[in-house]
Amino acid sequence: MRIFIALALTVLTGFTGLVYEVTWQKYLATLLGSHSEATAAVLAIFLGGLSAGYSLFGRATRWLIARARRQGKPPRLLSFYAVIEGTIGLYALAFPMLFSAIQALSLQLPAVQPGTGFLVDVLLSAALIAPPSILMGGTIPILTLVLSESLDTATRVHAWVYGFNTIGAFLGALLAGFFLIPELGLDNVSRSMGFINLFAAFVFLLLDRANFRSPTAGDAANFQDSDGATSSARVPGYAGLIAVAALSGFAMMTIQTILNRVGGLALGASVFTFAMVVAVFVLSIAVGSLVVSFLPRISSRMIVISQWLLVLFVVLLYGLIPNAPYYAHGVRSLFQPTEAAFYSFQFLIFLGLLAALIVPIGLSGALLPLLFHHLRKTVGELGTTAGSLYSWNTAGSLLGALLGGYVLLFFFDLHVVFRVALGALVLCAGILTVLLLRVSPLAALLLVLVPAVAGIWVLPEWDPERLDSGLFRSREATALTYGGADSFFESRKRRVIFHRDGPSTTATVRKGRKDDERPGFSLSxxxxPDGNLIGDYPTMALAALIPALLAEENRRSFVIGYGTGVTAGELAALSDMQEVHVAEISQAVLDAAPYFEVGNQAPLASPKVILHRSDAYRSLLRADGLYDIIVSEPSNPWVSGVEMLFSHEFLQAARDKLTPGGVYAQWFHLYEIDDQAVELVLRTYLSVFDQVSLWFTMQSDLVIMGIQDPERALDVKAMRARFERPDFQAAFERVNIDSLVAAFSHEVVPLGVLNALDLQGPIQTLRHPRLSHLAAQAFFRGKRGKLPELVRPESVRVGRKNSLLHRLVEGETLPPVVLGVAASENCRFDRGGACAAFIARWMHDHPFSERTAIVLSKLRNNPNVRLELRGDFIESLAVFYDGEKKRRRKGSLSLVTTLNKTRRYLKNFNLIVPFDRRALENIWRACDTPACEEARHTVEETVGPLNIYSSP
Structure with missing residues (x-):
């Protein structure tokens, strides 16, 4: 019974270990950034610490046993292990404070060169997480020795310890990624895991004091000396077997890295995808280890066969990977885009990954227990043997993380690096064939290794048309979804003209149809898809031009994310712009940049543009001087690592880098998002910037403006003078905006409106990240988010006061020509509610205008305007501008009709041309039943009391 208690505790310690790894990586992203170097550094420190711990505690057990033998006492290894677990627990409780101290120290250090600064922060990070990582390496060598009753049971016990500890790691990978971090935050997760480690330490102490069978000094001597065991240095082939352990660690860590990247290409690079891949990988290793514990006998031939089978199944896996997006799309098409279906979809994906990986990864997980079995009698010294095997295996994993997961990807694509890992597995199998089956090395080389390696290098390359197809955005089945991968991809084939796998990003450039001005190149x-020179040009250009209108000066700017280069190009094309600094995390994106020079104002050729291949957070913190404009154009917030750019801390850092009249512009989207995530982003923005406005660039694309100087951002005379400059005229003409009225028509929420709302709720912080989890679930549903309700009287008052269109005409009533331009600008971007509201206001104010009828007719006949502009629909909105119109009698409207009219009022409400609030009150006054009264109270909780007006 007590051995099962000990094994249950190894599940808990494995659980906390993986949770620590995930949590530390998110902590240290604030020091190191979220780029591939940082990820590799954190993983290297963690694995390096484990490797040192395996070796250190393997030797420590031998020393403790020798000392106990001299003293004639039991070695009390369980108490020793309890101290280790207790120290880990105490360290975890103190970790948030230790991290704050290290972070403060990093910020106080004098400015140095970027490379030197990164190295200093890596050393600080190592000082922070290396000690507990080393301590975690004590589990397998110590418990293998403590729980083994004899050499005959040692293999089974060792497989149990390894397997159960890894099962805990599997649970930690899933719960940390899906639940713990978004719900509890990093600090509380660290403390919670610390208490679990302290609990495990307490129980291990009780087991030791309860005379749990721990080896006596005499037992230990038997473990070390029985059957003529000798020192590992004198065991024939020992070095070769250790090399196999190291090579296997390198190969499997490299393959795990590649599978993480493939998972992102097939399922979308969200935190859920990475958690799923790691969890399946770890579970498969655990299963492989536990299977060894049930084997009645283990022969040398079995060990060799298992590794050649591993090679075979990894080759089969190589052939399946290019079609992974197709398989994921087939699974996705089975589920409705609902909240309830999200976890069902994730579970089915988990089963699919497990089916594909459990055999090959399980075979790799069986290797170390099998090698331990082979060495246990030859070498003896159970703790030292286990420690040595796992130390070298983890050192190989460290090499896999650095080389296979980072360095090699600077030079080779994913499929080439996968082949390198496969070659390492072939070498492992070859070494085992020679050492365990006594095959001649020359015969093995000529007859097995050379043909196998040659076969690896003739494997077909992975087709980027398939692997980079982005099918994770296709939620519904098509006619070819279930017709096979070949026919499916043949129907979707688009011309790939560039493909590159970098350490952190796979970048692909496709050539589509061109228009009159520029080619249709797109970047994925x-x-x-992250940018297109035609369809996305307005968003990328206006993200630069709108803040350039609002800022006091346009001399220095900072762009987060190079992408297609349009934003940097538009800023550099401004005559008074002197410097445009661009931080781009992906070398692959920079390699693709020359393809877009034909349509983005050629920023690469501009002496003003300075490129920084770096993480935006780190690059901005280390930047010299202040900026007039900072533009952030990251990927969608559901993409892993992007949420840092939406955090309170990052926005604070950006605000502190602005000049007094500067503007921070953040791209955001309302597609594939939900209301909860939208409000989280806005609350976080409002926690940093005292003045915020929102502008649209496309139908569902927004730019959030953080304003330092509200007076300058409301100075329409200064903006008119700037807009009339030739460089600004040319820039706006590239997005078909020919007047300041048209430019101001892109303002959605005027300055100060959001600040007046007093939105309540949590914000996005680096110590409690929530956004990526919310956004990833919203992405699955594929719905459209909306802004908070802006119909309250205080919002309307501030909006009317600060609306740039109203300030431009110097009046509350917009002239017909202004309404016409604003309607056309909103309609051409298919912004349904705003388009209809401007037309309705136009019809209400000028019902007999011939120009109104002409414009409405043109909009209805414009194929690019998908909005259904029926006359009765527009007229139903125009009524909302007539607050004086009274209902003839109470009770004339049913509750259903009243609610429908209210929904129409709220859906099409526009702050620039707001409906008359009295019209909504008149609607509810005409609904005179107890049910109406109850429903009215519910509506007023959202929009405020209906009898409090703000005149139009």
């Missing part, structure tokens, strides 16, 4: 990163 990790399978997700």
């Amino acid at each position: 990163t990790n399978g997700k």
Whole structure:
């Protein structure tokens, strides 16, 4: 019974270990950034610490046993292990404070060169997480020795310890990624795991004091000396077997890295995808280890066969990977885009990944227990043997993380790096064949290794048309979804003219149809379209031009994310712009940049543009001087690592880098998002910037403006003078905006409106990240988010006061020509509610205008305007501008009709041309039943009391 208690505790310690790894990586992203170097550094420190711990505690057990033998006492290894677990627990409780101290120290250090600064922060990070990582390496060598009753049971016990500890790690990977971090935050997760480690330490102490069978000094001597065991240095082939352990660690860590990237290409690079891949990988290793514990006998031939089978199944996996997006799309098409279906979809994906990986990864997980079995009698010294095997295996994993997961990807694409890992597995199998089956090395080389390696290098390359297809955005089945991968991809084939797998990003450039001005090149990163020179040009250009209108000066700017280069190009094209600094995390994106020079004002050729291949957070913190404009154009917030750019801390850092009249512009979207995530982003923005406005660039694309100087951002005379400059005229003409009225028509929420709302709720912080989890679930549903309700009287008052269109005409009533331009500008971007509201206001104010009828007719006949502009629909909105119109009698409207009219009022409400609030009150006054009264109270909770007006 007590051995099962000990094994249950190894599940808990494995659980906390993986949770720590995930949590530390998110902590240290604030020091190191979220780029691939930082990820590799954190993983290297963690694995390096484990490797040192395996070796250190393997030797420590031998020393403790020798000392106990001299003293004639039991070695009390369980108490020793309890101290280790207790120290880990105490360290975890103190970790938030330790991290704050290290972070403060990093910020106080004098400015140095970027490379030197990164190295200093890596050393600080190592000082922070290396000690507990080393301590975690004590589990397998100590418990293998403590729980083994004899050499005959040692293999089974060792497999149990390894397997159960890894099962805990599997649970930690899932719960940390899906639940713990978004619900509890990093600090509370660290403390919670610390208490679990302290609990495990307490129980291990009780087991030791309860005379749990721990090896006596005499037992230990038997473990070390029985059957003529010798020192590992004198065991024939020992070095070769250790090399196999290291090579296997390198190969499997490299393959795990590649599978993480493939998972992102097939499912979308969200935190859920990475958690799923890691969890399946870890579970498969655990299963492989536990299977060894049930084997009645283990022969040398079995060990060799298992590794050649591993090679075979990894080759089969290589052939399946290019079609992974197709398989994921087939699974996705089975589920409705609902909240309830999200976890069902994730579970089915988990089963699919498990089916594909459990055999090959399980075979790799069986290797170390099998090698331990082979060495246990030859070498003896159970703790030292286990420690040595796992130390070298983890050192190989460290090498896999650095080389296979980072360095090699600077030079080779994913499929080439996968082949390198496969070659390492072939070498492992070859070494085992020679050492365990006594095959001649020359015969093995000529007859097995050379043909196998040659076969690896003739494997077909992975087709970017398939692997980078971005099918994770296709939620519904098509006619070819279930017709096979070949026919499906043949129907979708688009011309790929560039493909590159970098350390953090897969970048693909496709050539589409061109228009009169520029070619239709599009950029995809990790399978997700991130920019097109035609369809996305307005968004990328206006993200630069609108803040350039609002800022006091336009001399220095900072752009987060190079993408297609349009934003940087538009800023550099401004005559008074002197410097445009661009931080781009992906080398692959920069390699693709020359393809877009034909349509983005050629920023690469501009001496004003300075490129920084770096993480935006780190690059901005280390930047010298202040900026007039900072533009952030990251990927969608559901993409792993992007949420940092939406955090309170990052926005604070950006605000502190602005000049007194500067503007921070953040791209955001309302598609594939939900209301909860939208409000989280806005609350976080409002927690940093005292004055915020929102502008649209496309139908569902927004730019959030953080304003330092509200007076300058409301100075329409200064903006008119700037707009009339030739460089600004040319820039706006590139997005078909020919007047200041048209430019101001893109204002959605005027300055100060959001600040007046007093939105309540949590914000996005680095110590409690929530956004990526909310956004990833919203992405699955694929719905459209909306802004908070802006119909309250205080919002309307501030909006009317600060609306740039109203300030431009110097009046509350917009002239017909202004209404016409604003309607056309909103309609051409298919902004349904705003388009209809401007036309309705136009019809209400000028019902007999011939120009109104002409414009409305043109809009109805314009194929690019998908909005259904029926006359009765527009007229139903125009009524909302007539607050004086009274209902003839109470009770004339049913509750259903009243609610429908209210929904129409709220859906099409526009702050620039707001409906008359009295019209909504008149509607509810005409609904005179107890049910109406109750429903009215519910509506007023959202919009405020209906009898409090703000005149139009």
